[in-house]
Amino acid sequence: MLTPLIAMVRKDLQLFFSDRRSVIVSFFVPIAIASFFGSIFSGPSKNSEAARIAVMVVDHDDSAISKAIVASAQGDKNFKVTIADDEAARDSVRRGKTSVAVVLPKGFGEKSGAAFFGNGEKPELQTWYDPSRATELAMVRGIMTEHVMQAVSREMFGGAQGRAYLEKSIPQVEASTMNAQQKALLLELLRSVNGYYDAGGSGGTGRSGGLSMPYTVKEEAVTAGSNVAYNGYAHSFAGMGIQFLLFAMANLGVEMLLERQRGLWKRLRSAPVSRQTLLLGKGISGAIISLLILAVSFVFAMIVFGVRVDGGWAGFIGVAVACSIMASAFGILVAALGNTPATARGVTTLAVLMMVMLGGAWVPTFIFPAWLQQFTLIVPVRWAVDGLDAMTWRGIGSSGAIAPILVLLAFAAAFSAVAALRFRWEES
């Protein structure tokens, strides 16, 4: 049994490597695509800045407060601010060149100051936004809130507009008919602020910085160890590697159908070789090719992009081997269920694309709806990607590989069982 088995494996490897197109598609294309996706998922590198959100500001007010808001926004590292008029701002948003335009209407500074103490009409801060970039609108809204609050409060507690407002408000409060106790308290507050101005709180180096966020955020990426850093390339190389090894194995199945069409299976079946040996030979050669694809992808990712196996080499190799066996069994399933090479190629391309899309090979599964995240547990690619992620950037120990390995081997067993049952052995 061993001589024919080794011959089967060697022949399939020879055929694979003799086809330059297969080699390029299987080894180099996933590296190119994974590098591209990795550069996106990894975020900015140490040497490059994060992409800024393009924001246009239209200042109809031209008050101290509106100018302060514009200046503050211009200094924000998240924004790339351009000053524009109405027409230019609308046109830029419509063309998709700018995500959001913020319009400060006339009287914004005065009204916002009056509204700051609660009894004035609130002015409207208008935004025009690109509907395809609603996420950026939410970010702009949040960041602008901080800038507006800071600019208004700084002016009201330290600027000329705030002082004028107070001087106007104190006689109005004195003349008002409000409850005597409340009136006394409010006047005390306003006079205290006035006293603050008189004491120099409004000028020089003592100028108020305005209201600011009452906290700072300390962010920590949580992985299995303090020395384990997130590397987006690890995920993208896992995803693309799996995608292309599945394509390679689907092609293996189609090649088996072509072998049948070309009469080669007649030769194989006429030899004194068992059916198990014939399928096992295909399975082993497929698994070796799959493993090579993953190995080449990850070696490249390790050398060029610094991807590390932080979860344990035993687990990583275990997941890679289980994944390769699953993919190889998938290829034989294609040969068992396919009628003709042409139809099998079409159906399996669709099946592979669905599996990699649902399995999180392209985009992480957490962006899926909850029900879909549960559903994708029946997709082997999900387990392969999760397993490789766990062994690389998540840095989970080899114990984290056990479940993915077992599930992938179960898929391989199921694919093999169906393939063995449905394989057409009769060669007429």
Next chain:
Amino acid sequence: MSWEDSCSDMAILDVTHLRKSFGPLTAVDDVSFGLESGQLVGLLGPNGAGKTTTVSMIAGLVTPDRGEVLVAGRPLAGDTDPAKRRIGLVPQDLALYEELSARDNLRFFGALYGLSGAPLEKSIGQALDLVGLSDRARDAVKVFSGGMKRRMNLAAGILHDPDILLLDEPTVGVDPQSRNAIFDNLEVLKARGKALLYTTHYMEEAERLADRIVIIDHGRVIADDTLAGLERSAAVAGAPITLESVFLTLTGRSLRD
């Protein structure tokens, strides 16, 4: 000549009462004949007569519904029966790996029969010598002409030195030179004592090569005799007798598509 007559003690291959149906279609129905060492039997029949199905059952590619195939008096028992080593198949298709060299193709097919090392290399050399492709051993099959591929197809079938060679239309689509070369190869094999079963549509091939001719139609054997015997049985006073006229007399003139 009856089947009992053709199944002598000398027969290395006995086909007995083979039957095979595919759904409602009975492709082969009670086919029996024998084949002796050093003998070439031509298996003739119109399209769809059951020739290829018969050859497939002998080669173990299709399981008969009934009947059996005896190799040297023993029935074939399953896929891994060592007796399968005594049978070589030259299928109608060019069953070769185009991307591999002639030598690598033969290395692979030889290994399927358990050959390895020096014996395998020796067999490869002998097979390539016989079909005249020794000087092209390193070339990929895809660069071969149609005739060279046909000869390679034959080399792959005889590589393991089988006693019985099943040839399913081995000269389809080749030029007269290559066909003649294949005929010469078959004559050599016959002289070495191999038993050859040769299916063809070409009457002149059967006339040149066959020691005995089995004509099959609608899945049944309708004639089994030497060329001379067939011609005698179909002789009509004054009319010239050829194998083709015998064949048309037996199978009719209606088209078989």
